[in-house]
Amino acid sequence: MTLTTANDTPASLMIIDDHPLLRRGVIQLLELEDDLELVGETGDPEEGIALALKLEPDLVLLDLNMPGVNGLEALRRLREANYSGRVVMFTVSNHEDDVVAALRNGADGYLLKDMEPEDMVRQLRQAALGRMVISESLTALLAEALRNQRNAPTTPDIHSLTLREREILQQLAGGLSNKLIARKLDITEGTVKVHVKHLLKKLNLRSRVEAAVWAVQEGIDH
Numbered sequence: 421m422t423l424t425t426a427n428d429t430p431a432s433l434m435i436i437d438d439h440p441l442l443r444r445g446v447i448q449l450l451e452l453e454d455d456l457e458l459v460g461e462t463g464d465p466e467e468g469i470a471l472a473l474k475l476e477p478d479l480v481l482l483d484l485n486m487p488g489v490n491g492l493e494a495l496r497r498l499r500e501a502n503y504s505g506r507v508v509m510f511t512v513s514n515h516e517d518d519v520v521a522a523l524r525n526g527a528d529g530y531l532l533k534d535m536e537p538e539d540m541v542r543q544l545r546q547a548a549l550g551r552m553v554i555s556e557s558l559t560a561l562l563a564e565a566l567r568n569q570r571n572a573p574t575t576p577d578i579h580s581l582t583l584r585e586r587e588i589l590q591q592l593a594g595g596l597s598n599k600l601i602a603r604k605l606d607i608t609e610g611t612v613k614v615h616v617k618h619l620l621k622k623l624n625l626r627s628r629v630e631a632a633v634w635a636v637q638e639g640i641d642h
Contacts, residue, residue: 436468
């Protein structure tokens with residue numbers, strides 16, 4: 421599968437990771453792909469944040485554990501500065517707390533560094549297209565974390581949602597971004613954001629990822 425964009429240009433990527441060897445490996449991997457273009461790379465989180473805001477790449481591949489500013493802090497600062505691209509955490513940590521914290525703070529994906537090169541390229545393409553990406557080995561962990569953190573008295577109730585909110589929840593379960601949901605349902609991205617905010621409140625969930633996992637568990641994704 422090759423990545424197609426509205427103007428047939430490659431998806432632009434940036435890497436922020438303090439391991440030079442890892443960055444070199446990813447760079448060499450991307451050089452083999454015509455539809456994924458590296459536009460920046462750095463091992464300095466501060467420089468990376470500034471570079472991402474300047475270049476506005478489609479996707480930032482962000483290490484979790486770095487000296488100084490760690491990946492979570494870098495993620496928060498990018499979102500607070502209204503960086504609108506995709507941010508995918510790329511890390512060795514498969515700890516439940518790290519995965520949940522990253523996704524709750526606005527990450528669009530969480531990939532482990534031990535994945536096969538071909539799988540990584542496939543996941544990066546999906547992320548650049550606007551889909552949520554998570555290493556397969558982490559999906560069960562994420563579902564379990566959601567079950568553990570949800571209290572019985574506040575169990576989500578699908579019947580509390582409007583028809584439009586249910587439609588948007590289905591799209592969230594498919595991993596679609598607000599932009600893709602807006603395009604698919606022929607509404608504005610702002611309208612999608614409002615509906616997502618309302619459905620999260622009604623379901624007593626704290627993030628779109630939690631909503632997506634819950635919807636898949638409940639069979640609402642089809």
